[in-house]
Structures are given as structure tokens and as C-alpha cells.
Amino acid sequence: MTEVRPDPKSVAGKAVPPAETADLVVIGAGPAGLAAAIEAARAGLGVILVDEHPVGIEVMGDEVPLHFGQAMTGAVRNRNAMMEAVLAAAPEIEAAVEAGVDVRLGTAAWGLYANGPGLAWLPGTLVGVAADGVAHLIGARRVIVAAGRRDMGLAFPGWDLPGVVGATAAVTLARRYQALAPRRVVWLGSTSEALAAALDLKAAGVEIAALVECAAAPVGAPDLVAALAAGGTEILAGHAVRRAEGADRVASVTVVPVDAAGADAGPARSIACDGVVLAVAAVPVVDLLDAAGCRIGFDPARGGHVPVVDGDQRTSIADIHAVGDCAGLWPAKARDPEIARAEGRRAARAVVASLGGAAGPEAAPTDGPGQPEVDPSAYRTAWVAASVVHAARDCTVCQCEEVTAREILEVRPPRYLDAAHDARNDRSLASLLGEGPPDPDQVKRLTRAGMGPCQGRRCREQVAALLAIGGAVPLDRIRLASHRAPVRPLSLAVLGSLPEHPDQAAHWDSWFGMKGQWRPFWEVPPQFRVGDDADGPQVSE
Amino acid sequence: MEDIRKAAVVIIGGGVTGLSAGWWLARDGIDVVVVEKGTLGAEASGRNGGGCSHHHSPLFREEQRLWPMMDELLGYPTEFRPNRVRLARSDEQMVLYGRALTNAAAQGFRSEVLDAKQAQELVPLAGEGIVGGYYYAFGGHANPHRTLQGYAWAMQDHGGTLLQNCAVTGFRRAGGRVVAVETERGAIACDHVVIAAGPHTGRLAALLGADIPLAVARAEMIVTEALPLMPLGGVDGNGLYGRQTLRGNLAYGGGPHEWLDLPHEGAPPKPSTPLAGNIARRVAELLPKAAHARVIRSWAGVIENTPDGRPIIDRLPEPDNVIVATLSSVGFGLSPASGRAIRDLVVDRACSFADLSTFRLDRFAALEPDWRERLGWLSAEAFAHRQGSAV
Numbered sequence: 001m002t003e004v005r006p007d008p009k010s011v012a013g014k015a016v017p018p019a020e021t022a023d024l025v026v027i028g029a030g031p032a033g034l035a036a037a038i039e040a041a042r043a044g045l046g047v048i049l050v051d052e053h054p055v056g057i058e059v060m061g062d063e064v065p066l067h068f069g070q071a072m073t074g075a076v077r078n079r080n081a082m083m084e085a086v087l088a089a090a091p092e093i094e095a096a097v098e099a100g101v102d103v104r105l106g107t108a109a110w111g112l113y114a115n116g117p118g119l120a121w122l123p124g125t126l127v128g129v130a131a132d133g134v135a136h137l138i139g140a141r142r143v144i145v146a147a148g149r150r151d152m153g154l155a156f157p158g159w160d161l162p163g164v165v166g167a168t169a170a171v172t173l174a175r176r177y178q179a180l181a182p183r184r185v186v187w188l189g190s191t192s193e194a195l196a197a198a199l200d201l202k203a204a205g206v207e208i209a210a211l212v213e214c215a216a217a218p219v220g221a222p223d224l225v226a227a228l229a230a231g232g233t234e235i236l237a238g239h240a241v242r243r244a245e246g247a248d249r250v251a252s253v254t255v256v257p258v259d260a261a262g263a264d265a266g267p268a269r270s271i272a273c274d275g276v277v278l279a280v281a282a283v284p285v286v287d288l289l290d291a292a293g294c295r296i297g298f299d300p301a302r303g304g305h306v307p308v309v310d311g312d313q314r315t316s317i318a319d320i321h322a323v324g325d326c327a328g329l330w331p332a333k334a335r336d337p338e339i340a341r342a343e344g345r346r347a348a349r350a351v352v353a354s355l356g357g358a359a360g361p362e363a364a365p366t367d368g369p370g371q372p373e374v375d376p377s378a379y380r381t382a383w384v385a386a387s388v389v390h391a392a393r394d395c396t397v398c399q400c401e402e403v404t405a406r407e408i409l410e411v412r413p414p415r416y417l418d419a420a421h422d423a424r425n426d427r428s429l430a431s432l433l434g435e436g437p438p439d440p441d442q443v444k445r446l447t448r449a450g451m452g453p454c455q456g457r458r459c460r461e462q463v464a465a466l467l468a469i470g471g472a473v474p475l476d477r478i479r480l481a482s483h484r485a486p487v488r489p490l491s492l493a494v495l496g497s498l499p500e501h502p503d504q505a506a507h508w509d510s511w512f513g514m515k516g517q518w519r520p521f522w523e524v525p526p527q528f529r530v531g532d533d534a535d536g537p538q539v540s541e
Numbered sequence: 542m543e544d545i546r547k548a549a550v551v552i553i554g555g556g557v558t559g560l561s562a563g564w565w566l567a568r569d570g571i572d573v574v575v576v577e578k579g580t581l582g583a584e585a586s587g588r589n590g591g592g593c594s595h596h597h598s599p600l601f602r603e604e605q606r607l608w609p610m611m612d613e614l615l616g617y618p619t620e621f622r623p624n625r626v627r628l629a630r631s632d633e634q635m636v637l638y639g640r641a642l643t644n645a646a647a648q649g650f651r652s653e654v655l656d657a658k659q660a661q662e663l664v665p666l667a668g669e670g671i672v673g674g675y676y677y678a679f680g681g682h683a684n685p686h687r688t689l690q691g692y693a694w695a696m697q698d699h700g701g702t703l704l705q706n707c708a709v710t711g712f713r714r715a716g717g718r719v720v721a722v723e724t725e726r727g728a729i730a731c732d733h734v735v736i737a738a739g740p741h742t743g744r745l746a747a748l749l750g751a752d753i754p755l756a757v758a759r760a761e762m763i764v765t766e767a768l769p770l771m772p773l774g775g776v777d778g779n780g781l782y783g784r785q786t787l788r789g790n791l792a793y794g795g796g797p798h799e800w801l802d803l804p805h806e807g808a809p810p811k812p813s814t815p816l817a818g819n820i821a822r823r824v825a826e827l828l829p830k831a832a833h834a835r836v837i838r839s840w841a842g843v844i845e846n847t848p849d850g851r852p853i854i855d856r857l858p859e860p861d862n863v864i865v866a867t868l869s870s871v872g873f874g875l876s877p878a879s880g881r882a883i884r885d886l887v888v889d890r891a892c893s894f895a896d897l898s899t900f901r902l903d904r905f906a907a908l909e910p911d912w913r914e915r916l917g918w919l920s921a922e923a924f925a926h927r928q929g930s931a932v
């Protein structure tokens with residue numbers, strides 16, 4: 001047998017051991033993540049729990065990880081105060097520390113990597129984290145992702161004004177940071193998740209002036225609607241928003257009655273407010289899971305695209321579990337954090353058992369999602385039709401790259417190419433595929449919608465809904481646009497702080513490093529044998 | 542699809558090679574169908590660095606002649622921009638990158654040697670640590686996605702057909718020829734077949750009894766947010782290839798690759814890895830004034846490679862109406878020319894503008910059967926398997 005040495009230019013043998021290791025890394029210190037971390041630590045596992053909050057004001061300004069919409073007060077500049085606020089908001093964090101969990105706040109997980117098909121050289125499952133301007137990798141025997149939810153964006157003229165904020169972002173600013181600026185808001189969306197969040201914000205002292213719902217009646221739990229109405233919120237069903245106005249922040253919003261197709265059906269009116277809260281859809285945060293290669297499916301009962309999990313919350317990658325809102329959202333779960341906690345504990349017990357530990361006693365099982373209260377495909381598409389399409393096709397859907405709904409539907413090249421005048425560039429969505437639904441990744445590359453520094457957080461669901469409308473297919477047939485690490489924007493300097501294997505440093509130059517590849521064609525011998533090509537200078541492309 | 546029962550030419554693979562060939566054929570009024578198992582550019586063609594500077598290739602002159610005309614010829618923007626700068630951060634890199642100059646000069650292309658000061662003047666984001674560089678008055682870069690889509694749309698404008706989400710599953714033969722290509726959605730009768738299926742080219746050709754030596758590897762890239770445009774976007778070096786896009790993003794790749802086994806079913810997975818961090822560090826070294834720029838994505842692509850790293854563009858000896866085209870990791874830049882060469886082979890049986898003898902399949906006639914082992918181009922699984930069986 002020939003002696004086989006790995007290609008020196010390949011990754012073989014170049015894995016760097018991670019900077020630190022843990023039995024379990026839990027990502028996200030909400031109710032589910034904390035419950036999981038505490039359960040596992042009490043069973044004797046070495047647990048690291050990371051959470052990106054408090055995030056700095058610059059990161060918030062990038063709309064990462066949530067659609068903060070410049071709705072934060074100046075208090076967020078004070079990092080120490082924010083750290084205290086985040087700690088005070090979640091007493092379980094102290095319990096976790098007492099249970100022996102290594103809790104790291106202000107630490108963002110930006111990557112999750114596992115060996116699998118097409119990838120075999122990593123030294124195990126890795127979590128990429130960054131804090132204080134340095135990135136490093138944690139080797140994890142198991143990972144529980146508890147990354148929570150974020151908000152579907154919804155474009156209308158003026159939605160880029162400061163004060164137009166996602167519901168999760170608003171609640172996070174009010175509850176975890178004590179730093180929400182708007183005091184009187186107009187609320188868009190009426191699912192039970194939305195209503196529960198509205199009541200939460202109201203309890204934090206924010207006036208909910210009006211609740212706007214494009215469907216003929218609120219879609220969420222009647223008791224929650226009644227509670228809001230009793231508190232003085234005007235319920236405006238069968239309405240959509242036409243624009244937000246204000247000089248440098250939101251000062252008012254114009255709403256209008258709409259018909260079933262989302263078109264104007266009555267006179268518009270203006271409502272004074274200093275915030276508009278986007279609560280059309282709470283979306284499970286699947287970015288890390290998707291980037292890692294966990295199977296994701298569209299489940300209408302669980303809030304759209306969610307990881308496929310088994311009874312132990314295990315994803316299609318056996319080392320990785322998903323719990324809490326990122327594993328699926330439904331009305332009961334939005335109202336009762338015990339469901340998320342139970343998922344966390346269930347996953348932790350499975351992790352403990354799989355590592356040979358003694359898990360605690362079984363908890364009483366919790367209810368699953370049951371029937372969805374609305375079909376999320378139809379509901380989200382209706383909002384986009386009523387708001388984005390009818391408000392103004394020329395309004396900007398992707399704020400980072402300034403791409404309008406019309407440009408997405410017509411697959412226009414971006415304006416910086418100045419090719420818009422070219423008649424032949426007017427290609428419809430239909431011309432992309434002919435058969436099958438439009439592919440959001442393809443559209444994103446051609447129009448650049450979703451390709452900016454907010455990493456598509458504010459536009460990906462809207463773009464998907466636009467493609468559903470343009471392609472005349474239900475939203476659930478539009479593939480999930482891919483997520484890629486780093487799922488948080490990280491500077492070259494920070495990401496570049498990851499170490500490199502010393503043997504790798506010498507092997508960067510010249511592509512695959514084949515001896516003969518760049519030899520000019522007039523010097524190439526007529527026959528090729530590996531043995532004849534061993535010498536000669538390395539040439540470069 | 543159900544209506545398409547025959548075509549003069551069926552091209553397997555909707556990457557740049559297949560689509561460019563389809564466009565060249567359709568321009569000549571030839572009835573062509575490109576069959577792609579995913580969406581166009583699903584493999585390397587949609588995931589590459591966009592570089593167009595292949596001075597070693599017999600297609601180089603045609604590559605250089607065509608690129609500046611492509612927007613016009615296609616009628617769609619490719620974002621092509623000419624010329625390139627390569628920056629060296631060590632004397633070794635300076636020597637290595639300098640070897641390109643001789644290749645180019647022999648074909649009449651001009652280059653300039655830059656000292657550290659000139660290099661920094663030309664590249665505003667560069668800084669300390671540059672020992673020098675080269676200005677190539679040739680080559681350049683384009684946007685892979687826009688180029689791919691441009692080929693597809695232009696081919697359709699000329700009456701060609703693109704079938705996506707439709708895998709080719711086999712061939713029907715009669716009388717020493719392929720008479721139909723079988724797909725997931727029915728057979729397409731044809732006079733000629735072009736196999737331009739990237740990493741899958743070997744498997745498909747094997748169905749016809751042809752042995753195409755090919756190994757596949759995964760390579761990775763990163764991209765940053767947009768920065769103010771440099772006067773010249775085609776800046777690389779320090780072991781990296783890449784460019785500043787016309788939008789302003791820095792898109793760079795490089796570093797080690799992972800050899801893979803092609804899965805038996807479906808498209809190969811393309812996960813990216815923490816190598817993104819090592820690429821980021823090299824970009825920050827190359828362009829220190831961009832060190833603050835935020836990386837917003839990384840990705841990976843699966844690359845087809847022949848044992849000598851050169852394309853195979855050739856007619857199979859048998860069946861006689863099949864052309865195999867695999868570009869061996871430099872296929873994006875060469876695509877305007879490779880498509881034309883394929884058109885020539887299909888229609889005229891010989892390339893009218895370049896000597897393709899170094900792309901012939903029979904150069905591997907004496908190739909060692911264990912060439913992958915000798916080169917060490919084995920997947921981790923294959924290595925583990927060998928070690929297991931050696932014990």
C-alpha cells in the first residue's frame with residue numbers, strides 16, 4: 001500500500017483545540033435557558049451559560065439582535081447600569097450562579113459548528129462566542145440553544161423613523177434594560193403572542209393607544225383583547241397602517257380601514273404616538289441552529305420556521321437541543337413561561353442522561369402547541385399585502401441596502417449599478433424559476449435585499465411574504481433564506497482574533513497549492529502522472 | 542417541462558460553464574436546454590471569488606478579450622471591473638506572486654511592480670506591513686450571481702430553456718450515441734449532450750463508461766459590510782483571493798480546503814467553519830484600515846478538481862456525441878471563453894480560437910490508479926477507513 005500523507009494544503013491535522021471546554025453550553029439566559037442550565041449544573045455537569053444582553057448601544061443601533069428601532073433611552077450607554085438591570089430582571093440568574101453555572105452576560109454566540117456531512121475536521125462541536133472585542137471557541141459536549149424570539153418587520157412609509165420598534169425589542173428594552181423611550185404607542189398585530197407582549201408593556205407603564213389588526217377581528221385570545229380594551233386601548237380591527245410621521249422620531253401614525261385584500265376601505269385618520277410597535281409575528285430565532293445545519297421546517301402550530309426536535313428537544317444534530325421560544329412559539333407558551341422552562345429541564349435531563357449522569361425526576365408533561373389560532377402563512381402574507389403592497393410599493397423593505405418592495409417583486413438590480421434604465425433588466429420573479437416557488441436566496445443575491453449589516457433581521461420574513469405574493473404560492477412554500485455564521489456582525493479584528501494552527505500559516509498562498517496548476521499551458525507535458533509532478537517551483541494564480 | 546421532449550443540445554448543469562455554453566449555443570439559434578438539479582449556481586458557480594485572471598490557461602486571451610464586452614453581449618450587468626492588484630506582506634509572497642508576470646508577459650499583457658509606497662497609494666485601505674505588490678493590467682473580477690443570472694436570462698432571450706430543480710438521472714443510448722437524457726421529470730431526446738455538472742461530472746460520465754478523474758473539496762469565503770469604494774476593487778494577496786464588490790463589501794477567501802466524498806444522493810452539504818476567523822485576520826492584515834469592518838456572512842462551496850488542476854473540455858471517444866466540461870477550480874473567470882469553446886466543440890468539433898490540447902481527457906491515460914492517495918486528496922472518513930484497514 002502506498003504511504004498516504006494528507007494534502008498539506010488541506011485542513012487535515014490543522015484543527016485548533018478550543019480555548020475552553022464544557023459539558024454543556026447553553027445559549028440564551030431566558031426562562032428556558034436558565035432552567036436548562038440550572039437543571040444540568042445541579043446534576044453535576046460543567047455548564048457555561050452565555051447571553052448577549054446587555055448589548056452595547058452601537059450594536060443596538062445596528063438592530064442586532066432585535067429591531068430596537070432607536071427606541072432606547074440614553075441609559076443604555078451606561079454599561080454597568082445595564083448589566084445591573086439585566087441581572088435584576090432575572091432573579092434566576094443568581095440561582096444559576098449558585099447552582100454552579102458559569103454565567104457570562106454580554107457574551108454573544110455568533111457561530112455553532114458540528115462535524116457532519118461535508119465537514120469532518122473540527123475538534124468536536126464548537127460554539128463561537130465574542131465578548132469585549134475578543135472572539136473564541138468553546139468546545140461543547142452538548143449545546144442547548146435557547147435563543148428566544150425576534151420580530152417580523154413590516155414596511156410602510158416612515159417605518160425607518162426612530163420609535164418604530166419590534167415588540168420583543170420593546171419588551172426587552174422596558175423589562176430587561178429599563179430603557180424604553182416611547183411612552184404612548186400604536187400596536188400592530190393581535191396574535192396571542194402579540195397581545196401578551198402588549199399587556200406586558202402596559203404593565204411596564206407604556207400606554208397602548210391603539211391596537212391595529214388588518215383582519216376583520218383580532219385573531220388572539222379574547223380575554224387578552226378584553227384586558228387591553230379595558231385598559232383604554234382602542235381596538236382597530238380591519239385596519240392597516242399607511243405611514244408613520246414625525247420630524248426626527250415618530251410623532252403620529254396614519255391608519256385606514258382596509259378590505260379583505262388590504263386595500264383602503266374608508267377614510268384615514270391620524271393617531272398621535274411616540275412609538276409604533278411591530279407585533280405582527282414573533283419569530284423563533286433559528287439563526288445559529290440553521291447555520292449549524294440542524295433541520296428546520298415550517299410548522300404553522302409553532303410559529304413558522306422552527307427546528308425539528310424530538311421529545312427531548314433534540315435537533316437533527318444529536319449534540320444540539322433547542323428549547324424555549326426558538327424551538328417554537330404558540331399562544332399558551334407566550335402566556336406561561338413554565339412551558340419554556342419545562343422544555344429546558346427536559347433537554348437538560350436528556351443531556352445529563354446522555355453523558356452518563358443521574359438526571360432528576362421526571363416533571364409533569366406540558367401541553368404542546370395544539371391547533372394554531374391563525375394560519376401564520378396567510379396571516380403574515382395578509383399583513384404584507386395590506387401594509388407593504390398597498391401602502392406604497394416603492395417603500396423600502398430592506399433598510400440596510402435600501403431595496404423597495406417593487407424592486408424585490410421585479411427583481412431589479414440594485415441602484416448602485418445604475419442599470420435600471422435598461423429595459424432588458426426588467427425581469428419578473430416568474431422568469432427566475434419558471435417552475436417552483438421563487439428562491440429567497442437567489443432573489444436576495446440579485447436585489448441585495450437582506451444583505452446588509454442587520455443580516456436580514458428586519459426584512460427576511462417580509463421578503464418571503466413578498467415572494468409568496470409575487471409567486472402566487474402560500475408563504476410556507478417559500479424556503480427559509482439561509483443563515484450563515486457569524487450570525488452577529490463581528491469586525492474583522494474581532495473575528496480574526498480566533499487562533500490559527502501553526503501548520504496552517506504556511507499554507508495560505510496559492511489556492512489548492514498544486515504544483516502544476518499555474519504552469520503556462522505551453523509548458524505542460526502531454527501526459528500527466530502524479531509521480532512526474534513532484535518537483536518544480538510553486539507558481540501562483 | 543412536460544412539453545420539452547427534445548432539444549438539439551442538452552446541457553447537464555446550470556453552473557457558469559453550462560449556462561455560458563447554453564448562451565453561446567442559443568445565440569447561434571441552436572435549440573438548447575440546460576438541466577439543473579437545484580437552482581442555477583447551486584454549487585461553486587454561485588459561491589466563488591469572482592476572479593477573472595487565469596494567465597496560465599489557453600483560454601486566457603479569450604477570457605481577457607470577452608470580459609470587458611460581457612455586459613453588452615449579455616444585456617445584463619455582470620459587475621465586471623478590469624485589472625488587479627496583489628499585495629505581498631513578505632518577500633516570499635513577493636516572489637510567488639511575481640511568477641504570474643512572466644506568464645502574462647509572454648501573452649502580451651503588461652504588469653507593474655509596486656514598491657510599498659506605491660502599493661499603499663493604490664490601495665487606500667492597505668497600511669503598514671506591505672512589502673510591495675504587483676499591478677496587473679489584465680484580469681479583473683465580476684459578481685458571480687449577476688453573471689450567472691445574466692447567462693441564464695440572455696440564453697432565454699435567445700430561445701434557450703433552463704430547467705431548474707430537475708436532476709439528470711441517466712442516459713439512453715443507441716448506435717454508439719446518447720439519444721436521450723433521462724431526468725427526474727422525463728426524458729429529453731437530443732443530438733448532443735454536454736456534461737457540465739461540476740463535482741458530479743465524474744459520476745455522470747461514469748454512467749457512460751468514461752473515467753473522469755475528479756476529486757472535490759470544500760473552500761470558504763467571508764464578506765464584510767460595505768465600505769467606501771477603493772479606486773480599484775480587485776485587490777488581493779497575503780494568501781487571499783477576493784475583491785471589494787461594487788457595493789463596497791470586502792469578499793475574500795483562501796486558506797485550507799477540506800477534501801470530501803461526494804454524497805450518493807442529493808447536493809453536497811456546504812457548511813462553513815471557524816476558518817472564517819483565520820480569513821478575517823488575513824483580510825485585516827491585508828487591509829488594516831478596514832479592520833473595523835464587520836463580517837456579516839461566511840459561506841462555503843464545493844469545488845471540482847482534476848489531478849493536475851486543469852480543466853477537461855473534450856469530446857468522449859464513445860459515445861461520440863458527448864462533451865465533458867469540468868473546469869477544475871478556475872471556472873468562473875474562464876466561463877465566457879469556456880462556453881464558447883464548448884459551443885465550438887459541439888458545433889464544429891474543434892475550438893476555433895485556442896489550443897485545447899492541455900484540456901484533453903487522454904492526458905490522464907497513464908495516471909496512477911491511486912492518484913487520490915498519492916496526492917493525499919482524501920476525506921477524513923477515507924483516511925480513517927484506510928488507517929482502520931491498515932491495522
Ligand SMILES: Cc1cc2nc3c(=O)[nH]c(=O)nc-3n(C[C@H](O)[C@H](O)[C@H](O)COP(=O)(O)OP(=O)(O)OC[C@H]3O[C@@H](n4cnc5c(N)ncnc54)[C@H](O)[C@@H]3O)c2cc1C
Nearest residue numbers: 554556557558578584586589590592709739842872873874
Ligand atoms: C469559495 C470558492 C472560490 C472560488 N473562486 C474562484 C475565482 O475567484 N475565480 C474562478 O474562476 N473560479 C473560482 N472558483 C471556482 C469556480 O467557482 C468553479 O470552477 C466554477 O464555478 C465551476 O463551474 P461549473 O459550472 O463548471 O460547475 P458548478 O458550479 O459546480 O455547476 C455544476 C452544476 O451542475 C449541477 N448538477 C450536478 N449534477 C447534476 C445532475 N445529475 N443533473 C442536473 N444538474 C446537476 C449542480 O447542481 C451545479 O449547479 C471558486 C470556487 C469556490 C467554491
